Structure formats: C-alpha cells, structure tokens
Amino acid sequence: MNLTTTAYGTWSGGRFMHFGETLPEERFIGCISTAYEAGIRTFVTADVYGNGKADELLGEALKGVARDSYCLVGMIGHDFYAGQRQGSRGYPRFTDPELRGPADYAAYVRMATSRSLERCGTDHFDLLMLHNPDDTGFTSETVWQAMRDVKDTGLAGQLGIAPGPANGFTLDLIGCYEKFGELIDWAMLILNPLEPWPVGLTLAACAEHGVKVLTRVVDYGGVFHGDLSDGHEFKPGDHRTFRPDGWVGHALEKVERMRPIAERHGLTLLEFASIWNLSHPAVDSVVPTFMQEAGTTARPIEDKIRDFARLPDVRLSAEEVEAVRLIGDNTGCMPLKGASQRHSTSERPDEWPMRPELLDLAARHHLGDAW
Numbered sequence: 001m002n003l004t005t006t007a008y009g010t011w012s013g014g015r016f017m018h019f020g021e022t023l024p025e026e027r028f029i030g031c032i033s034t035a036y037e038a039g040i041r042t043f044v045t046a047d048v049y050g051n052g053k054a055d056e057l058l059g060e061a062l063k064g065v066a067r068d069s070y071c072l073v074g075m076i077g078h079d080f081y082a083g084q085r086q087g088s089r090g091y092p093r094f095t096d097p098e099l100r101g102p103a104d105y106a107a108y109v110r111m112a113t114s115r116s117l118e119r120c121g122t123d124h125f126d127l128l129m130l131h132n133p134d135d136t137g138f139t140s141e142t143v144w145q146a147m148r149d150v151k152d153t154g155l156a157g158q159l160g161i162a163p164g165p166a167n168g169f170t171l172d173l174i175g176c177y178e179k180f181g182e183l184i185d186w187a188m189l190i191l192n193p194l195e196p197w198p199v200g201l202t203l204a205a206c207a208e209h210g211v212k213v214l215t216r217v218v219d220y221g222g223v224f225h226g227d228l229s230d231g232h233e234f235k236p237g238d239h240r241t242f243r244p245d246g247w248v249g250h251a252l253e254k255v256e257r258m259r260p261i262a263e264r265h266g267l268t269l270l271e272f273a274s275i276w277n278l279s280h281p282a283v284d285s286v287v288p289t290f291m292q293e294a295g296t297t298a299r300p301i302e303d304k305i306r307d308f309a310r311l312p313d314v315r316l317s318a319e320e321v322e323a324v325r326l327i328g329d330n331t332g333c334m335p336l337k338g339a340s341q342r343h344s345t346s347e348r349p350d351e352w353p354m355r356p357e358l359l360d361l362a363a364r365h366h367l368g369d370a371w
Contacts, residue, residue, distance in 0.1 A: 160186035168336030
C-alpha cells in the first residue's frame with residue numbers, strides 16, 4: 001500500500017518526543033486507534049523511539065486490523081542495540097566506525113528491520129526509511145545496497161530517507177538523490193508555511209528524481225493546531241522550550257497575515273498548513289505532531305486527530321503558495337545541519353565538513369556558495 005495524504009507518527013502523544021503532556025500508555029494506544037477509525041491510513045514509526053517501545057505500542061493499536069488496509073512506514077538508523085546513548089546527541093548511527101565497518105552494514109540493516117517488524121506485529125513495511133543518517137548514510141553505496149537487499153527480500157515495499165532531527169542537509173539530500181535516486185522513493189522532510197526554508201530548495205530536485213515527499217512538523221510546534229497563544233507557558237522539558245523567547249507570538253503574527261487565504265478556502269489553520277504543503281508538486285503526504293497541551297481547558301488531542309483526518313482535497317494556486325512563502329520566509333534563521341563550511345572536522349553525527357563536489361552541485365542547482 002502506498003502512503004496516503006494524511007499520516008500519523010508515533011512521536012505524537014508525548015511519550016517519545018516531549019511535546020505537551022505525556023499520555024499514559026492506554027491513551028497513547030487509543031490515539032492511534034482514533035486515527036485509524038477517523039480515516040488516517042498511514043502510520044509512521046522509528047525503532048529508536050523508546051528503544052522499540054513505540055513499535056510495540058503501534059503494533060498493539062493495530063492488532064486485528066487488516067494489514068492491507070493501512071500503510072506502515074518504518075525507520076531505522078540509530079543503533080540502540082550495540083551503541084550507548086550519548087546524552088542529548090542520542091544513540092550513534094549504525095555506520096559509526098566505532099561500532100562496525102561497511103562489511104557489517106547489511107547484517108545490521110536486516111536485523112534492525114526484522115526486529116522492528118516483529119515488534120510492529122507484521123512481516124513487511126510498505127516503506128522503510130533511513131533515519132537521521134550521518135555523512136556515511138548519505139554517501140555510502142554499501143548502505144544503500146543494504147537497503148536494497150531488505151527490499152529485495154520482501155521486508156520493505158519502498159525505500160526512503162528521513163534526515164534530521166534538526167533542519168538542513170540540503171546539498172546532502174540532492175547529492176544522495178543524484179547518486180541513489182533509483183532506490184529512493186520517498187523523503188520525510190520538515191516543511192510548513194512558517195518554515196519554507198531550507199527544504200523548499202530541495203523540492204525541485206525531489207520532483208526531478210521522482211522522490212515523493214512526506215512532510216513533518218507541518219503544525220510548526222503546535223501553532224497551526226490553533227490552541228497556542230502569545231506567552232504560552234510550556235512545561236519544563238518540553239522540546240519547544242529550546243526555541244527563542246517570543247517565538248509563539250512572532251509566529252502568530254505571521255499566521256494572521258496568512259489567515260485570509262485559509263478563510264478563502266474554508267480551511268482550519270492545520271488544514272491550511274497541510275494544504276499549502278500538498279500544493280507543492282513533490283509533496284504527497286503530511287504528518288503533523290499531535291500533542292495534548294497542558295491545562296484542563298486544552299483541546300483534547302483526539303479532537304485534533306479527527307479534524308486532521310477530514311483534510312479536504314483542495315490545493316492552493318501557485319500564486320497563493322508563493323504569497324504564503326513570502327510571509328513565512330525564514331531564510332537564514334538558523335545554522336543548518338549536514339555538510340557545512342563551518343566545520344573542518346566531523347564532531348557530531350549530524351554535522352560534517354563541506355565537500356567540493358557538493359559546492360559544485362550547489363552551483364549547478366543555482367543554490368549559491370554560502371554553505
């Protein structure tokens with residue numbers, strides 16, 4: 001089964017990524033069931049979430065549901081089997097040379113895929129994605145041959161790449177498409193009306209290489225769910241506390257300038273953000289983060305899921321897409337991850353030195369040389 005327009009990710013609900021309240025296990029499972037009952041038919045999980053626990057809870061929620069009635073997307077890449085967690089950096093990628101060499105990549109990919117499938121209670125992923133790859137993951141023929149092998153053995157129907165966790169990797173992605181595009185069916189990328197940059201720079205290359213895009217963070221930290229206000233107090237430990245002071249109010253000011261376009265089409269804010277994403281030719285699916293905000297008056301997460309499941313089948317015009325992009329333009333708002341001229345050595349798994357061939361690629365794609 002191919003991905004549907006709407007998708008649900010197991011990072012929602014606060015158990016594995018700390019946005020809003022942490023749902024108890026029973027309610028977390030119930031939210032997945034709510035998504036299916038409301039009509040969402042694509043579910044996304046990553047083996048590293050809870051060291052496999054997210055897989056298990058997704059499998060529990062979908063137990064007894066006909067396997068051919070939903071699309072299952074799995075992600076592998078962080079080695080929590082042999083690797084040790086490195087604080088906020090998380091687990092090392094399986095390609096870390098301290099863990100293994102290229103000769104052992106294929107065995108790891110098959111093992112991680114098989115064990116994730118076992119936890120999910122099924123025998124295949126409709127799409128298997130390489131999750132948060134390091135430089136080796138973007139460039140290694142051995143890595144992508146290992147991904148091809150799990151597809152050839154029937155453990156995955158399609159293959160993809162999901163860079164992160166932060167934003168960037170623009171040139172790395174395009175370079176990966178040029179080298180392995182025949183193998184890559186999907187990419188999961190950050191895109192929304194308040195973050196058109198830098199992913200917008202890659203969309204033409206996605207279309208050129210036939211890579212379909214699943215967009216995450218479409219809700220922009222909950223702003224497009226419509227229940228945040230300027231001065232909102234987040235709980236200690238909430239991922240959003242790491243954003244700059246005043247970010248909610250600044251975002252809401254821009255949203256108000258976009259609102260007339262949403263109202264013109266009769267769209268809620270989350271529908272508007274999702275439809276804006278889907279109005280780009282390369283984008284075929286959207287997956288928000290659903291969160292239960294703190295407080296007794298907060299809107300129930302289940303209502304947000306049901307509302308999203310009713311996403312209307314409309315698209316914005318090219319002129320409307322561009323008007324929204326100009327309002328939300330965030331170019332240069334942060335240092336980007338991936339290949340960068342800021343680095344002379346690779347000290348983190350999501351940052352590495354720029355390579356000359358990537359600057360040549362940037363020139364060919366008219367992306368400048370300030371990387």
